[in-house]
Amino acid sequence: MxxxxxxxxxxxxxxxxxxxxxxxxxxxxxxxxxxxxxxxxxxxxxxxxxxxxxxxxxxxxxxxxxxxxxxxxxxxxxxxxxxxxxxxxxxxxxxxxxxxxxxxxxxxxxxxxxxxxxxxxxxxxxxFRPHQARETLRVMMDLQRRQRIEIAQRFQKHLDKVIEMLQLALQNLPDTSDFDSKLIVPTESYETMDTSNQDTANSDTYAVLDEIMCNIADQL
Structure with a gap:
């Protein structure tokens, strides 16, 4: 140079x-x-x-x-x-x-x-600069805290709304208790068979079973 x-x-x-x-x-x-x-x-x-x-x-x-x-x-x-x-x-x-x-x-x-x-x-x-820096930091942290609280509150509102929608959907589901009861097989006849005489003829047993099946078919 x-x-x-x-x-x-x-x-x-x-x-x-x-x-x-x-x-x-x-x-x-x-x-x-x-x-x-x-x-x-x-x-x-x-x-x-x-x-x-x-x-x-x-x-x-x-x-x-x-x-x-x-x-x-x-x-x-x-x-x-x-x-x-x-x-x-x-x-x-x-x-x-x-x-x-x-x-x-x-x-x-x-x-x-x-x-x-x-x-x-x-x-x-x-x-006054250190005091100003502390106050600036305090204001920034307070702003972040309020923003996080606001976000949490909005999230809680959305969560409550989703729970309410799910509960409403569950309440509007059709009642299947009547349909399920038709598929329940009555056991009284089986209890009667267990307590009856074991030496009953096979024809009587078949008759009882036929009656049970007929009852199920009628309920359907």
Whole structure:
């Protein structure tokens, strides 16, 4: 590469589609999909600033070399209101200074004061990020819970309707008790045969059997 050529490096990551194209089913099956980045254990650089992996998510102002304008224990709402008022007053002072004496060295001091106030406001707002993340997660979980309850209720309604339809179909079935009773063979005659004299003639036995068969035929 010649000295006249410059390397262009994007400060932001590429769009997700640049990564999705590498994670096809064929690449994943053959092991060609890019591996996820390894976890960072020491330090890393983001947007030109160096961060340590052990640092808290929201670093205190003292760790960033910034003078704190409010005490350690404070009411965030009250301090944000005070910072907002101070920001407005300093901005009006800067405007007045620019009108009266634009070349005054106090102009740089007012700009530094405004920058410091903006940093404090930004820091206080960032301290609400964990609370915002928890609330967002709570809302998402509550929405999922209500959706699952609604799906379960709809499923129960469909189940009750199916059970009702089955019960109605069973009630509308024809009664087969009369038809089944016609196929029942009366056993009284057999009991009579068992209790009768075993020495009865074969002709009497055949007569009883013929009578039973005739009764069955009549019932059919």
């Amino acid at each position: 010649s000295s006249s050529e410059t390397t262009q490096v994007c400060s932001l990551p590429l769009p997700p589609v640049q990564y999705i194209t590498h994670y096809t089913d064929d690449n994943i099956r053959r092991g060609r999909a890019p591996r996820p980045p390894p976890p960072i254990h020491d330090s890393y650089t983001m947007f030109g600033n160096t961060f340590n992996a052990d640092d808290p998510i929201i670093r205190p102002l003292e760790a960033q070399g910034i003078k704190r304008l409010y005490p350690q224990h404070f009411d965030r709402r009250r301090e944000l209101r005070k910072l907002n008022h101070s920001l407005l007053v300093n901005f009006l002072d800067l405007l007045d200074l620019l009108v009266r004496c634009p070349e005054s060295p106090k102009r740089a001091e007012k700009v530094e004061d405004l920058s410091l106030l903006f940093i404090h406001i930004h820091h206080l707002l960032n301290e």
